[in-house]
Amino acid sequence: MRLATYASTAVAALLIAVKLAAWAATGSVSLLSTLIDSTLDLGASALNLMAVRHALQPADHDHRFGHGKAEALAGLGQATFVAGSGGLLLIEAAGRLMRPEPVSHGEWGIAVMVFSILATVALVMFQRHVVRRTGSTAISADSLHYAGDVAINASVIVSLTLSMTTGWSAADPIFAIGIGGWLLVNAWQIMLGSLDTLMDKELPNTDRERIRAITQSHPEVLSFHDLRTRTSGRQGFIQLHLELPAELTLANAHRIADEVEHAILAEFPNFEVIIHQDPAGVAEPQAVLD
Structure with a gap:
């Protein structure tokens, strides 16, 4: 579980660096959306890291049932991060939709998105392996979020391709709006899973x-x-x-x-x-x- 949190934090930091460079080169709002998402990923993964470290502490005199619910609290924090990024993205994409701007150096953005997909898929596979072994709520929420990122990055490739090949500049903000909606759905799912644990929901x-x-x-x-x-x-x-x-x-x-x-x-x-x-x-x- 600790290794999974270290891996997600490292991947988020790496993707921020490459996406920042690509966004500066292309000016793509859909690419900006993934940069915002990766930035919040880093905050959420750092929160996860601290929560998992606390949750793994054994039961003590004041916490006879252990510290496992720290994972669910981290899940609520993640849901807040994800919902915030989705809301900000919807606002930015709506403004760009009313004032479309052409995308430049789209091939750079596509290359970065392909790299992001490969890195994120590797992380999600490792996280799911950890979840199967531990049943961790926090790692499961993080995995759900990063699995959504794979679809987000793929949609950015499609939007950049359309902008480059057809000149349809509205494709970029339209896909960004779709990504924002996806983030809000993910935030809702993460929040429900965390609340189930905090409210002692029965097993299925x-x-x-x-x-x-x-x-x-x-x-x-x-x-x-x-x-x-x-x-x-x-x-x-x-x-x-x-x-x-x-x-x-x-x-x-x-x-x-x-x-x-x-x-x-x-x-x-x-x-x-x-x-x-x-x-x-x-x-x-x-x-x-x-």
Whole structure:
């Protein structure tokens, strides 16, 4: 996870340098859009770097559940960066649409965009590898953002090509407006994912059904209730109540709970499982509907 944040910060800094030179040479507003986006990428990646470093700290006396939600807070910061860049770009592109200007040295801009696409694709592939291994919210948000950048850079190539080959100067700001809208959509998706983590949203129904099936597959479990799930960065939490025969000894009840816990952990290795044993026939209120 740390390496992924270092990589995204380095790629953003490199792309700022090459895009700045290309924009100075071409004057393309759509290329300016990607320069603005890369500049904000650098800020977002730096924020991500700090958040991941904090999130990876182990649980301590004041934070018994760890620091994983720092990743979601970084995601909200990223959403703010992305939304701000999209809004600024829409304003700039709208002004250029009303006062079109020709693009010069478009081939330089195209070369820079091809380089940007190759660098960004390599970064996104690495980020997705990290997300598959860690489930990191912050890296996932960063990956979504950079995946959008690939499409943005490709659209800039199209706009520059149209401007150079057809003389249609309005193509540049029109594509820039489309890019601005794409950034706003990305910001919305990143914000929703971060809020889900901060608000302790339940796992998807498919995962909850897997937990139900694992729990009910134990031959000595009569039933269960009050299944609760949430995630916090890389760490997840599963809580449930087992209903067991009332005549069981404490030792046997504990054994069954341990066996169910181990079976769940085999499918959800990055989770902490907390199981409470209830004797069958004893009525108690159920706090959460299954």
